[in-house]
Amino acid sequence: MKYRVWHRTRYTYDDDVSNSYGIAYVVPRELPSQDVASADVRVVPEPSDASRRADHYGNVRTYFQVTDPHRELVVEATSEVDVREPSYDPDALAQSWELARPQASPGGVDAWRAVDFALPSKLVDQTPEAHAYAATSLVPGRPVGEAVTELMQRIHADFEYRKGATTVTTRIDDVFAQRAGVCQDFAHLTLSCLRSHGLAVRYVSGYLATTPPPGRERVVGADATHAWASVWLPDGSWLALDPTNDQWANDRYVTVAWGRDYKDVPPVKGIIYTDATNSTLEVQVDVMPMSD
Numbered sequence: 001m002k003y004r005v006w007h008r009t010r011y012t013y014d015d016d017v018s019n020s021y022g023i024a025y026v027v028p029r030e031l032p033s034q035d036v037a038s039a040d041v042r043v044v045p046e047p048s049d050a051s052r053r054a055d056h057y058g059n060v061r062t063y064f065q066v067t068d069p070h071r072e073l074v075v076e077a078t079s080e081v082d083v084r085e086p087s088y089d090p091d092a093l094a095q096s097w098e099l100a101r102p103q104a105s106p107g108g109v110d111a112w113r114a115v116d117f118a119l120p121s122k123l124v125d126q127t128p129e130a131h132a133y134a135a136t137s138l139v140p141g142r143p144v145g146e147a148v149t150e151l152m153q154r155i156h157a158d159f160e161y162r163k164g165a166t167t168v169t170t171r172i173d174d175v176f177a178q179r180a181g182v183c184q185d186f187a188h189l190t191l192s193c194l195r196s197h198g199l200a201v202r203y204v205s206g207y208l209a210t211t212p213p214p215g216r217e218r219v220v221g222a223d224a225t226h227a228w229a230s231v232w233l234p235d236g237s238w239l240a241l242d243p244t245n246d247q248w249a250n251d252r253y254v255t256v257a258w259g260r261d262y263k264d265v266p267p268v269k270g271i272i273y274t275d276a277t278n279s280t281l282e283v284q285v286d287v288m289p290m291s292d
Contacts (some may be wrong), residue, residue: 001251002037002082003291006209007225009268009283011073015276020066022270025205025257026077027052027060033086034255039079045070059257059265071276075268080290085251086240092233093145100144101198101235109236114200117232121260124188124203126196127171133176134193144199148241149248151193155186155229156246168262183227184262186243190229191261200232204240204249205265206256209287223285225267230258253285 007026027039039060047064056062066073098104100120102111120126137151158179165180172192175185182228191201208226228249230238240249249255257265267283 001084001209002080003207003209003254004249004288004290005077005079005081005254006286006288007077007207007267007284009075009281012282013071013272013274013276013281014278015274016069016071017073017272017274017276018067018069019273020064020070020073020270021066022066022073022075022268022274024062024064024077024264024268025059026075026267027062028079028081028206028254028256029059031255033084033251035082037080037082040077042074042076042078043073044074044076057257057259057264059259061182080140081254083254086237086249087121088177088233088237088239089147089235092235092237093239094143095234096141097138097147097197097199099143100232102200102232103198105234108232108234111232111234114232117200117202117260118195118198120195121191122263123171124195126192127172127176129176130172130189130192131196134197136195138197144231144233145239148194148199148239152190152243153194153246154240155189155243159186159189159243161186161244168266182246183242187227187229188261190241190243194229194231202230202232202238202258203261203264204228204230204258205262205267207254207285207287208242208245209252209254209289210262222231223287224281225285227262228251228253229262276289 045068048067049065102114134282162180194201228242230240259265
């Protein structure tokens with residue numbers, strides 16, 4: 001599927017901002033299952049300094065600095081991508097989950113690189129509760145594809161999707177306590193559960209193309225950013241799981257960036273210098289299918 005993705009982030013302040021430094025992860029990645037035909041990031045006011053380069057994980061990182069005094073800052077990204085449904089080797093999915101751990105499979109493709117995603121990270125603690133919850137699915141000798149898919153299904157069934165239940169700094173224990181969250185929390189929960197058993201799992205950020213209810217027109221700008229998880233397999237592929245929607249990622253998923261957790265790849269983050277006491281944030285996203 002081909003998509004035109006539009007992502008607009010707007011900050012407003014009640015006093016002048018004299019200096020803004022920002023980093024944005026809003027340019028989709030080039031992947032075997034995803035081609036990026038074009039990508040543009042526009043910042044208003046115009047930055048005095050800007051650059052685009054790959055970060056440690058190969059994500060496209062856009063840096064900007066705005067030095068003109070301003071009370072509004074807009075970061076607008078537009079891209080065109082062609083996404084194909086990923087394919088996986090049945091033999092890799094059939095491998096026992098114990099042998100799909102990078103430290104137990106040093107001969108696996110890029111196992112040394114995957115180890116980084118098996119360790120605890122800033123927002124993803126490997127808690128005893130997460131370990132016990134995952135153990136129900138990770139029975140000895142079970143095929144890794146089957147085991148992690150069942151865990152995804154259980155998270156979808158056991159945890160309620162509820163906006164406002166959590167924040168970007170919510171911890172794993174809080175998600176278990178509330179049994180609710182949003183896509184970021186469900187991705188983090190998947191990471192915690194599987195990493196606590198030695199599997200390597202990425203936090204993936206991007207977009208999910210949605211369709212309006214029957215009889216309703218598309219509302220431009222009403223989509224949202226999305227997050228899911230992907231699990232390393234010994235053949236070097238990564239199985240992408242979306243516990244929020246109880247499915248493997250397919251050709252409706254536009255991948256932007258991945259890291260150890262949300263903190264590595266937020267859409268926009270930065271530092272401002274100002275005496276402002278109040279600010280607002282407005283985000284609009286549109287993922288529009290394109291005809292060939």
